[in-house]
Amino acid sequence: MKNFSGQALFLDRSDINTDEIIPAKYLTENTKNALKPHILEDLHLDGFNVAEDIIGRNIIVTRSNFGCGSSREHAVWVFEVNDINVVIAESFARIFRQNMFNCGMLAIELPKEDIDTIFALGTDGTIKIDMEQNLITAESGRGNSLSITFTMNEFDRELVKAGGWLAYADSKY
Amino acid sequence: MGKTIAEKIFAAHLRDTPSPTNVVLDIDVVLCHEITTPIAINDLVSHNMDTVFDPDKIKAVIDHVTPAKDSKTATQGKILRDWARRHNIKDFFDIGSNGVCHALFPEKGFIRPGYTVIMGDSHTCTHGAFGAFAAGVGTTDLEVGIHKGVCSFREPHTMKVTITGKLPDGVYAKDVILKIIRQISVNGATDMIMEFSGPVVDRMSMESRMTLCNMAIEAGGTSGICMPDRVTAEYLWPFIQDSHLSIDEAVEDFKKWHSDPDADYAEELHIDVSDLKPQITYGYKPDEVKDVTEMEGSPVDQVYIGSCTNGRIEDLREAARILLNRKIAPTVRGVLSPATPAIYSKAMEEGIIKIFMDAGFCVTNPTCGACLGMSNGVLAEGEVCASTTNRNFNGRMGKGGMVHLMSPLSAAAAAVAGHITDPGKYI
Structure with missing residues (x-):
């Protein structure tokens, strides 16, 4: 399985769409790595500077309906090639969520209160995901810590364990 | 308890139930274009899995950038073209015969009532206008679809959208769907199939129904869907005349897919369009x-x-x-x-x-x-x-x-x- 721990990048807005994650003009690339420098290129948030803010971040924490819009799996790959394998959100657009699990990555949905709690921890903390215990452990840079349980669909869990849908489907169908 | 059209289509295509809330469906048509398919093809090749489940059930088009505008888009076209040739995919549309996928494929009669359809394109929901379950998917789903002819979905929940009244002159399906999205928001139909029905939909042409279903994704919907009826049968007649005795008989046959009156809906929305203004x-x-x-x-x-x-x-x-x-x-x-x-x-x-x-x-x-x-x-x-x-x-x-x-x-x-x-x- 991929790495599911690290520091969080907080994106404090709902409805962040796939065009903001990776603009369509880069869809002419035929390798995932070529997408790497263009992550979140068209996302405009107050005080957000993607080049600086992305450094050392492995998990995205965000609001509702993340990944809406296009079906482009490039929006998942651009995270993957930047070593971001987890997105924690209040909710996801269906295709984006499926694309995450299909690539053996984690799209975790939490209630708004839990997302607020993680946001309150601040940007210096570390988040760990324990898939066996369904537990998110977050530690702030100031020593505060918290644990939040999450639910995960059993099929999605199997996809993550298999490393994605291609490997799963090839072994089963 | 009766079933919705989506539940009937799912039941008829069920391959596996990998969890109580997930299903794997057999897919009738896998549609491909040159933006999302080449990476799927390259990945299949790199895994020594470069086969297709059924070349007759795969349709491909170069549509997003055509004629190619630069070397990269030319390469995308070439990867799709070479792949279609090596797998004997006969329904491949290149310069001279190509057009926007969600307009071209229905025009060719590839989409039929009761079908399951996937494509690496979010606006695949358009094809639900024909009474099909049609969903946009990512490249990995597309790849497995090409290779194995299956795709996974969560069990279908449906939002029933009943459209009544009479559209004023100068107001169209586009205004109706914009009004609906205005009302339910960009995630109002997430993880749901939007079933459009009512007298306004019954009177719509297939073109208008496609416009309606096309933007289901903009409300987060998995697929738009309309009941297949006489309008559907007349549009499809050139393609179904060998398998149906008459248009009347096709209309009767299509009814097997219609949602039952006592079907269970996750949500219901009613909209009267008589006073609708351009949106x-x-x-x-x-x-x-x-x-x-x-x-x-x-x-x-x-x-x-x-x-x-x-x-x-x-x-x-x-x-x-x-x-x-x-x-x-x-x-x-x-x-x-x-x-x-x-x-x-x-x-x-x-x-x-x-x-x-x-x-x-x-x-x-x-x-x-x-x-x-x-x-x-x-x-x-x-x-x-x-x-x-x-x-x-x-x-x-x-x-x-x-x-x-x-x-x-x-x-x-x-x-x-x-x-x-x-x-x-x-x-």
Whole structure:
């Protein structure tokens, strides 16, 4: 399985769409790595500077309906090639969520209160995901810590364990 | 308890139930284009899995950037073309016969009531207009679809959208779907199939139903879907006459897919369209919608008529109603992109292309092009486009550009006026 721990990048807005994650003009690339420098290129948030803010971040924490819009799996790959394998959100657009699990990555949905709690921890903390215990452990840079349980669909869990849908489907169908 | 049309289609295609809430379905048609398929092909090749489950159930088109604009898009086309040839995929559409996928594939009769359809394109929900379950998927789902002919979904929940009343003159399916998205928001139908029914849908042409279903994804919907009826049977007749005795018999046969009266819906929405006014998006999300009259006078630099939403013949006819014997404003660039060669050809026969050209429009070949800012009408920073497409995301038609989504009639009115205006003034 991929790495599911690290520091969080907080994106404090709902409805962040796939065009903001990776603009369509880069869809002419035929390798995932070529997408790497263009992550979140068209996302405009107050005080957000993607080049600086992305450094050392492995998990995205965000609001509702993340990944809406296009079906482009490039929006998942651009995270993957930047070593971001987890997105924690209040909710996801269906295709984006499926694309995450299909690539053996984690799209975790939490209630708004839990997302607020993680946001309150601040940007210096570390988040760990324990898939066996369904537990998110977050530690702030100031020593505060918290644990939040999450639910995960059993099929999605199997996809993550298999490393994605291609490997799963090839072994089963 | 009765079943919805989606539940009936799922039951008829069930391959596996990998968890109590997930299903794996057999897929009837896997549609492919040159943007999302080449990476799937390369990945299959790299895994020594370069086979297709059934070449007759795979349809492919080069549509997003065609003719190729640079070496990268030429390579994407070549990967798809070479792959189609080596796997004997006969239904492959290249320059001369290619058009926007969600207009072209229905026109060829590939989509039938009760089918399961996937494509690596979010607007695949368009094909639900034929009473099919049609979902946009990512490249990995597409890859497994090509290789194994299956795809996974969560069990189907349906939002029933009942549309009643009578559409006023100058108000269209595009205005109806924008109004619905305005009402339920960009995630109002997430993880749900939007089932469109009621007397207004019953009276709609297949083209209008496709416009309606096309934008289900903009409300988060998995698929749009309409009950297959006489309109569906008449549209499909050239393709189904060998398998059905008559149109009447096809209409009867299609009823097996209809939702039962006692089917269970996750949500229900009722909308009366008798007083509906032309709708327009004002922001960067498809649910940021107003009445066109609320934006009266707002200037536009470009008007784009085309795409899988509104590039079909009836869309061109409606826009031509306004453009006939008129010129577009000198400050406006008008771009028409008929969605398929057949539509282009029909529009030539009907004199519509000439009306557009006389008005001052540029007519491009069928392609997705400007809709997603890839070619044929990309906006410069600060420019505004009145567009018949489906997405107004920030940067969608070009970095720093603003897109206002509207009907073809409203777009034609904006072209003539040079600014957003009530199309009712011109009809």
